[in-house]
Amino acid sequence: MKIRDIKNADNAKIKKIIQDSLKSLGLAIPGTAYFDPQLNDLHHYYNHIKHANYWVVEMENEVVGGIGIAPFNEHEQVCELQKLYLTPKAQGLGLAKKLMETALLFASEHYTKCYLETQHELEAACKLYEKFGFTLLPEPLSGSEHSAMNAWYIKALK
Helix, strand or coil: CEEEECCHHHHHHHHHHHHHHHHHCCCCCCCCHHHCHHHHHHHHHHHCCCCCEEEEEEECCEEEEEEEEEEEEHHHCEEEEEEEEECHHHCCCCHHHHHHHHHHHHHHHHCCEEEEEECCCCHHHHHHHHHCCCEEECCCCCCCCCCCCCEEEEEECC
C-alpha cells in the first residue's frame, strides 16, 4: 500500500472509481460528486488551488482510491474533506483510515476546521468520520454545492 499525490495519469482511473462507487450506491444523480466538473482533471484542480491536495492510494501498483482537501471558507479557515472513495476490493483493509490520517494532517497545517458532506445511508463512512472526531451538523454550511447530501460534519483541527 502506498499513498501519494495525484498525478495527471491518475485522472481517468480516479474519476472511474468515484463514478462507479456513486453509481453502485444509487447516487449517480445531480447534487453529488458524480457530476462535478473537476472530475475530468482532479490533478489540475487540486494543484492549482492554494492549500489543497488530492492523494491516491495504490495496491500492487494500481490506484484503488483517493481523498482530497480543498478550501471551503478561507476567511474562517475551514477546509473540506472531499472525494474519499475506494474500489470494492480496497474496502475493509484500513485504507480509508490511512487516507483520512494523511488528509487531516495536511489540513491541520493550513486550517482550523474541516467540513464534509455525505449521506446518512453511507453508514461505514459516517462511522469512520465520527471515529476521527467529526460531529454531525443539523444543516450544511453556507456555500455547500452538493444538494443531494443529507449529512454534514465538522471537526476542529487545532
